[in-house]
Amino acid sequence: MADSYAVHQGKEYEASGRPPGRMALYDGDVLVAEVPIGELDEWYTVRxxxxxxxxxxxxxxxxxxxxxxxxxxxxxxxxxxxxxxxxxxxxxxxxxxxxxxxxxxxxxxxxxxxxEERVDNLGPWRKEQEERESRES
Structure with a gap:
């Protein structure tokens, strides 16, 4: 039962990716916000x-x-x-x-x-962004 979560401004939400680089945050079935991934405090999957x-x-x-x-x-x-x-x-x-x-x-x-196993998604995402930026500069 893999579920994706994000913490934004200290509050935890269910999360769903919204390319490019954005995350939809939900409280139950209600869309609360759509924010850039870089603004998240945490983003992880629970398997x-x-x-x-x-x-x-x-x-x-x-x-x-x-x-x-x-x-x-x-x-x-x-x-x-x-x-x-x-x-x-x-x-x-x-x-x-x-x-x-x-x-x-x-x-x-x-x-x-x-x-349950918690897998960090934000750390690898940030590392990928840094590597992309260094290749482009």
Whole structure:
């Protein structure tokens, strides 16, 4: 469940990118402001991870007592085996998105060790801007 947030003038908002270099700030579903990314105090993404069948997956969604899970790369050989035998886990909906991306919709009780990971977006954005400016000067 990756969610993007921004802090502007000390207040936290849900955030959505508005190119070029702008961020839309929301309070719930209400657009509060659209500001240049450089004016933000913080900008980060929160991603949720969990363990499913003893492997780590990103939790993309929670609905009706089930999690939507994604594994990109990881243990591809294990995933190929499990996804090839969906009858072993009839309560799970398996889908192979491409060669190295595997998705599953699984009952919540099959997913453990949920944890959130906060990823800074503003620091890398500022570094990229500085590098661009130094190349142009």
């Amino acid at each position: 949720t991870w969990g363990t499913f069948l003893e492997h780590e997956f990103e939790v993309a969604d929670e609905r009706d007592g089930r999690y939507s899970l994604f594994m990109t790369a990881g243990d591809g050989k294990w995933a190929e085996r499990v996804w090839a035998e969906p009858e072993r886990h009839p309560e799970v909906q398996f889908q192979r998105m491409d060669r190295m991306t595997f998705a599953a919709v699984a009952p919540k009780h099959m997913v453990s060790n949920l944890r």
